[in-house]
Amino acid sequence: MSPSRPPAPQATHEPLASWLRRCLDGEPIPPFTLPGGSAVPRGEGLLELVPESPATDAHACIFSVGIHGNETAPMELLDALLKRLAAGELRLGAPVLVLLGSPQATRQGTRFIETNLNRLFRRDLDRTGMEPERARELMAAVDAFFAHHADRSPLHYDLHTAIRGSRYPRFAVEPFSDSVRTTAEQWHWLAGAGIQAVLHQHCHSWTFSHYSKHYHGAQAFTLELGHALPFGHNDLAPLAPMASLLAALLTGQAPPREAPDRMRFFRVEHELIRHSEAFRLAFADDTPNFTEFAPGTLLAEDGERGETRVGDTPLSVVFPNAAVELGARAALLARSVPPPD
Numbered sequence: 001m002s003p004s005r006p007p008a009p010q011a012t013h014e015p016l017a018s019w020l021r022r023c024l025d026g027e028p029i030p031p032f033t034l035p036g037g038s039a040v041p042r043g044e045g046l047l048e049l050v051p052e053s054p055a056t057d058a059h060a061c062i063f064s065v066g067i068h069g070n071e072t073a074p075m076e077l078l079d080a081l082l083k084r085l086a087a088g089e090l091r092l093g094a095p096v097l098v099l100l101g102s103p104q105a106t107r108q109g110t111r112f113i114e115t116n117l118n119r120l121f122r123r124d125l126d127r128t129g130m131e132p133e134r135a136r137e138l139m140a141a142v143d144a145f146f147a148h149h150a151d152r153s154p155l156h157y158d159l160h161t162a163i164r165g166s167r168y169p170r171f172a173v174e175p176f177s178d179s180v181r182t183t184a185e186q187w188h189w190l191a192g193a194g195i196q197a198v199l200h201q202h203c204h205s206w207t208f209s210h211y212s213k214h215y216h217g218a219q220a221f222t223l224e225l226g227h228a229l230p231f232g233h234n235d236l237a238p239l240a241p242m243a244s245l246l247a248a249l250l251t252g253q254a255p256p257r258e259a260p261d262r263m264r265f266f267r268v269e270h271e272l273i274r275h276s277e278a279f280r281l282a283f284a285d286d287t288p289n290f291t292e293f294a295p296g297t298l299l300a301e302d303g304e305r306g307e308t309r310v311g312d313t314p315l316s317v318v319f320p321n322a323a324v325e326l327g328a329r330a331a332l333l334a335r336s337v338p339p340p341d
């Protein structure tokens, strides 16, 4: 075979059935066929699913997992979906790009190797190192995929799990945008997928889902799907409705819908940044996400910068983490808001 010619797709679905294991073992994935189309590897942990006859109104879908290496439930969820496709239970009806964010961190069972990958998704990124290089590969894969499917609505679900428990174990973070509005359809789909709360971001955050929304106008969310646990310790049962949403999108069918007012909505008021070594949160480390604090409550102290206290309106704390790098977000402080119109 000429070295300049790409290898012909293999007529076996096995690489799809063992996608996650192969990615983590560093085993190369060849191009192969699958029910309703074919699969084309786009780099380490990057696989494009190409439908033979996509549904007319199918979205161009990106499903990413493992941007934080130790958040395993979404990886198991996506792997189970691909196994169903390999087994012929599902038939591909939409272009889909599946991404395993940080295979190296996952092999080591850590959130990241050198720095938090999920703060690096910006085109003017000038940092070097393992995570910046990976961010560039992921951004290039997203750019190529959405450019190739410019005739379809772009959609990106970046699937995560949270470090601590939560009053609402499954919640969506809606990235900030001053130009792209989340469609009503998305709120119905997320409610139908068992999402219990939504957090509207208040400013640019340079996360992976923000990247797709900001640069590609995609409907995009970070979806927190429970608690970060090691492989084999996840209970995927509460994620069955989320699996149904992903399966519907992948097959090009209409997802299940529920009324958005089943979900609670919050808007970030303030981002708590760790400025000094002396930074400390004034509440217990294991305080669940969305715990509400009354006006006047002391939330944090940060050396010479002093105290942060709740103002006149109660605030709920999300993603508290006093151990972040200096200059990084140590918590989001949010207030309850009505569902969008």
Ligand SMILES: O=C(O)CCC(=O)N[C@@H](CCC(=O)O)C(=O)O
Pocket: 068, 118, 160, 161, 162, 163, 164, 173, 175, 205, 207, 209, 222, 319, 320, 321
């Ligand atoms: O549980 C935590 O403290 C962090 C969970 C996590 O990784 N969350 C994402 C949210 C991304 C976003 O704001 O859209 C992150 O911090 O990267």
Ligand SMILES: [Zn+2]
Pocket: 067, 068, 071, 160, 161
């Ligand atoms: Zn995460």
